[in-house]
Amino acid sequence: MHHAHQLLDTLGVSAAHLQGGSLGVRSPIDGARLANLSPTPVAAVADRVGGSHAAFLAWRQVPAPRRGELVRLLGEELRRHKAELGRLVSIEAGKIASEGEGEVQEMIDICDFAVGLSRQLHGLTIASERPGHRMMEQWHPLGVVGVITAFNFPVAVWAWNAALALVCGDPVIWKPSEKTPLTALATQALFERALQRYGPDAPPALSQVLLGGAELGQALADDRRVALVSATGSTAMGRALGPRVAARFGRCLLELGGNNAIIVAPSADLELAVRGIVFGAYGTAGQRCTTTRRLLVHDSIYPELVTRLDRVRAGLQVGNPLESTTLVGPLIDQAAFDRMQQALARARDEGGHVTGGERVLAEQHPEAWYVRPALVEMPRQSPLVREETFAPILYVMRYHRFEEALALQNDVPHGLSSAIFTNDLREAERFLSAAGSDCGIANVNIGTSGAEIGGAFGGDKDSGGGRESGSDAWRAYMRRVTNTVNYSGALPLAQGVKFDV
Ligand code: NAD
Numbered sequence: 001m002h003h004a005h006q007l008l009d010t011l012g013v014s015a016a017h018l019q020g021g022s023l024g025v026r027s028p029i030d031g032a033r034l035a036n037l038s039p040t041p042v043a044a045v046a047d048r049v050g051g052s053h054a055a056f057l058a059w060r061q062v063p064a065p066r067r068g069e070l071v072r073l074l075g076e077e078l079r080r081h082k083a084e085l086g087r088l089v090s091i092e093a094g095k096i097a098s099e100g101e102g103e104v105q106e107m108i109d110i111c112d113f114a115v116g117l118s119r120q121l122h123g124l125t126i127a128s129e130r131p132g133h134r135m136m137e138q139w140h141p142l143g144v145v146g147v148i149t150a151f152n153f154p155v156a157v158w159a160w161n162a163a164l165a166l167v168c169g170d171p172v173i174w175k176p177s178e179k180t181p182l183t184a185l186a187t188q189a190l191f192e193r194a195l196q197r198y199g200p201d202a203p204p205a206l207s208q209v210l211l212g213g214a215e216l217g218q219a220l221a222d223d224r225r226v227a228l229v230s231a232t233g234s235t236a237m238g239r240a241l242g243p244r245v246a247a248r249f250g251r252c253l254l255e256l257g258g259n260n261a262i263i264v265a266p267s268a269d270l271e272l273a274v275r276g277i278v279f280g281a282y283g284t285a286g287q288r289c290t291t292t293r294r295l296l297v298h299d300s301i302y303p304e305l306v307t308r309l310d311r312v313r314a315g316l317q318v319g320n321p322l323e324s325t326t327l328v329g330p331l332i333d334q335a336a337f338d339r340m341q342q343a344l345a346r347a348r349d350e351g352g353h354v355t356g357g358e359r360v361l362a363e364q365h366p367e368a369w370y371v372r373p374a375l376v377e378m379p380r381q382s383p384l385v386r387e388e389t390f391a392p393i394l395y396v397m398r399y400h401r402f403e404e405a406l407a408l409q410n411d412v413p414h415g416l417s418s419a420i421f422t423n424d425l426r427e428a429e430r431f432l433s434a435a436g437s438d439c440g441i442a443n444v445n446i447g448t449s450g451a452e453i454g455g456a457f458g459g460d461k462d463s464g465g466g467r468e469s470g471s472d473a474w475r476a477y478m479r480r481v482t483n484t485v486n487y488s489g490a491l492p493l494a495q496g497v498k499f500d501v
Helices: 004-011 042-059 064-080 082-093 097-117 156-168 181-198 214-222 235-247 270-286 299-315 334-349 402-410 425-432 473-477
Strands: 023-026 033-037 133-141 144-148 172-175 207-209 226-232 251-255 260-264 292-298 353-355 374-377 393-399 417-421 441-444 478-486
Touching: 004 033, 004 082, 004 181, 023 181, 033 181, 042 144, 042 172, 042 207, 042 214, 064 082, 064 097, 064 156, 064 181, 082 097, 082 181, 097 156, 144 156, 144 214, 156 172, 156 181, 156 226, 156 473, 172 214, 181 207, 214 226, 214 235, 226 235, 226 473, 235 251, 260 270, 260 402, 270 292, 270 299, 270 393, 270 417, 292 299, 292 402, 299 353, 299 374, 299 393, 334 353, 334 374, 334 393, 393 402, 402 425, 417 425, 425 441, 473 478
Parallel strands: 144 172, 144 226, 172 207, 226 251, 260 292, 260 417, 292 393, 374 393, 417 441
Antiparallel strands: 023 033, 133 478, 353 374
């Protein structure tokens, strides 16, 4: 029904690879089995990393603008196959069609960004304190980059990492979520087309895919030849992975969970706020790291905002994400549904008033997990509210004073994304100031999710501290070298130290 195999064939993944293995892949749209893939044995990881490392030794010597050419070709392949890959994202991850295609657009955008960057990997020249000396810094390729990704952005997160890593001179070795390996295989096939068109000076193992679960991610974490492990997923994953990489002084870039809030101030444009909140809380069925999970609403507008929100919430079309009128697709699996129901039961126990959240379309799709998005009015920011539940649940709370809203916004373990709706300039600036939101992303009059690639993306605290994508995030993929060159005939020491021999 989804034509997944046809799509995979068009994208360059042969049907021969799709059956006979033990890694079952299902579509969250209807629970249908899409493939049984052969997982990568853990024992094979060392060899695969060896291949990546050999590729590194060659690729680091290719001039960066020439490396950019490969990423330009990758961007072309993605443009050409945006519709097919986008649809496959919808089939495998359950995103609505425009978000599936949007994810591929994000890959194209980061490729364009990286191509420009390939001529701008600038270091500094630094004034030396010694006569006849020059100081500078250079940025050199770092090494193999291990990329571990989550199910909910099955391809864009790879592209954020791979496009930058490749222009920076680093091969990538990708461990996609075990829930979304097909989109990974399709992306790899498109990459291989770009590689073929690029010509002979690209080593073959510049990008590789490992299929399977956490054990493969652990093997990457433990391999000293993997210079950077860039991992996206839950905070629990980051907590397990980070120390393993740190134990060998490897570099980690962690993009973990979020528990993102929007503050709605008395002066807010409520029409704008409702649209921003609904997309943030219920778009992608609440399965984005930047999903709006908490709403802090000023007393004076609380009843009106909650009424308006609830009306829109109740009318959202939930269903097959491939249908053009659907706005909310399925949860990824039954475990996600169970966790959502447990959270709602706890919310009731903690005095919350729950609207929605029930399963829908169960008769039509007994093996898929569709829910009506939930709005939960909470008397306070309880321990439950301070946790990330990866589902469309929006907890709504009141506040009286701005300081109180800011304190509540920051009083959670995560620090990924945040927003305020206000037309009060002072409030907006205080929210963005050093004493304001403690998140890596802080927005005004726009929701918490749907970031552009031009900025650095990531958060602090339990969100992991990593920054990827735009701005100067490329620096994580390179090593900095400081050079001092003496072109005088003397050998003066720094800080005036004397050492006459
Ligand atoms: P997950 O943590 O279950 O899995 C993510 C990836 O990590 C998978 O590839 C998995 O196989 C691997 N993994 C899990 N445990 C591991 C371990 N101990 N060692 C090595 N690898 C391990 O997450 P998920 O359910 O796929 O995704 C949802 C989570 O990801 C949410 O918490 C969400 O907020 C987060 N997320 C964060 C970002 C971001 O950029 N900050 C983006 C998307 C998703």
